[in-house]
Amino acid sequence: MTNHVKLWGGLGNQLFQYSFGKYLEKTRGVPTNFFFSRITPIKKLDLNYFVKNIEFSSENELKSAGYGFISPLTERVCRKLFATLPFLNRKAHIEKYSGFVPEFPAGKVVYDGYWQSYKYLEAIENELRSELRFDELSFKNLHCLAEIKKDNSVSMHIRRGDYLLKANQQLFAECSLQYYIAAVREVLTRVENPVFYVFSNDVNWVKDNLVKVFDKGTEFVFVDNSALTKSPVADLYLMSLCKSNIIANSTFSWWGAWLNNNPHKIVIAPKNWYNGALNETTKDLIPAKWIRL
Missing domain, CATH: 3.40.50 (Rossmann fold)
Structure with missing residues (x-):
């Protein structure tokens, strides 16, 4: 069989x-x-x-x-x-x-x-x-690779774009600006000199809304590997190399956090993944050690 x-x-x-x-x-x-x-x-x-x-x-x-x-x-x-x-x-x-x-x-x-x-x-x-291993040699000109390895790096996945479509909004809860502000503040209390590496399909929204909330001492770096043929895998690889992760209600950034092998990682996930009663089904999605905000 x-x-x-x-x-x-x-x-x-x-x-x-x-x-x-x-x-x-x-x-x-x-x-x-x-x-x-x-x-x-x-x-x-x-x-x-x-x-x-x-x-x-x-x-x-x-x-x-x-x-x-x-x-x-x-x-x-x-x-x-x-x-x-x-x-x-x-x-x-x-x-x-x-x-x-x-x-x-x-x-x-x-x-x-x-x-x-x-x-x-x-x-x-x-x-x-x-x-599920990454081969660094299979990537060329990978944006931010060296810096992510060196810094107290925190990946931040902010997915908008297709998530703003009406059909998706009916299913998925919104990862609001307040969620990301709370997540950054949580990391700032736990990690010394973190650098937030932003993976987003709406960079302008992040710059106009999130970055300006924090003083210049909080560092945000925008990662862009869109020109690469294997762009999704490249982004997943870089997320997994970050010391900690702030994820969206997205299986893509979920895997970036799960594949992160840092034993001391902090992973922050949204409390509301779906809208309504369907959100109860996520009790088996988020590992107990991850923080839900």
């Missing part, structure tokens, strides 16, 4: 899905293959930077599990049906809400979801950290 885990979304989501597949391998003792969604096909698999030889599920394997779809519409309809009426396909598990599931029913072989829980990573942490 082989597990089949769907890959979809950006690099942060891909890392959670890949890790979940490795978790299944370890806990079930059978291999995991991966497959793409027809609804949201991945144009660029950034995960390939870390994992060169990903095993993919064949069309026949997916069809035999009742999960081989000929079109995005078919997948969308069947996915909703299987989530609502799971007896229609007892081989597929459709994740309804984020959160750790300690045990899956026997017979499940297809897994469709995000699997955003640090608890899936705990059983395979050593293997993951060994596998």
Whole structure:
């Protein structure tokens, strides 16, 4: 028997899905293959930077599990049906809400979801950290690399852009200016002479709103590796090298903080990740040692 885990979304989501597949391998003792969604096909698999030889599920394997779809519409309809009426396909598990599931029913072989829980990573942490390594030599002209290694560096991820779209605002809570002000002040009480390295798709907003709140003794540096072919991986690498991290409600900066191997790191995460009751599902997303503001 082989597990089949769907890959979809950006690099942060891909890392959670890949890790979940490795978790299944370890806990079930059978291999995991991966497959793409027809609804949201991945144009660029950034995960390939870390994992060169990903095993993919064949069309026949997916069809035999009742999960081989000929079109995005078919997948969308069947996915909703299987989530609502799971007896229609007892081989597929459709994740309804984020959160750790300690045990899956026997017979499940297809897994469709995000699997955003640090608890899936705990059983395979050593293997993951060994596998998800960055090769500094694969990057050229990496902005701020030397300074980040030298300073009491703190990454700060401020994601606006697509998060300002109405559909995303209905789902995700806003990481407000007040959140980032509180996070910077928290770090200033705990870290001597920190330097805040800002990763943002809205630099002007950060300069006009956040930076001016603090005196000139608080140092902000804006990181820009957008010209690089592997820009997302480069930014993730630099976040992981920072001594501490302030993250957005984004799986991308979540992974930047998790991959940070500093045993004394301070990680600050937003208390409100989603809007409404859905935010309760993040209890398994943020490790207990991280600070939520």
